[in-house]
Amino acid sequence: MILEAAMLQVKPGMEQEYEESFRKASTIISSMKGYISxxxxxxMGEEGKYLLLVKWESLEDHTVGFRQSxxxxxxxxxxxxxxxxxxxxxxxxxxxxxxxDFLIKE
Structure with missing residues (x-):
């Protein structure tokens, strides 16, 4: 399993529209082969800044399977x-x- 991480900076004033578009786009990514979550x-500290985390079964599921689809x-x-x-x-x-070794609390 791999974790894709992207720090996203959304243009000022477009945050609400972005979140609505992201909801629609979520159905696309979640339908892809190798997608996990x-x-x-x-x-909370900077307007327009988001963190996207995607779990894939393999690197190729993201870089080839998704990106080239x-x-x-x-x-x-x-x-x-x-x-x-x-x-x-x-x-x-x-x-x-x-x-x-470590206690992880959620």
Whole structure:
């Protein structure tokens, strides 16, 4: 499993419209092969700043399966006009730690 993370900066005054478009776009990404889950977090300290986290079964499910699909073109048309600057997307993999080393509280 990999975690895709993107810090998103939405143009001022477009936050509500962006969130509505993101709701529509969520159905696109959630239908893709290898998709596990996603969440969008709104920054409490800076207007227009969001964090997108998407879990994929593999890196290729995102970089090839999604990014090279016709569905991605629809995703792009719904969301990319809101961003300035355009976000950098990064991918992470879980570090296996011995159980009991850390207590994680949610």
């Amino acid at each position: 996603h969440e969008l977090q709104r920054c 016709k569905e991605y073109q629809e995703w792009k048309s719904l969301l990319h006009r809101f961003y300035h600057p355009f976000p950098t997307v990064e991918h992470f993999e879980k570090v296996n730690l011995n159980q009991g």
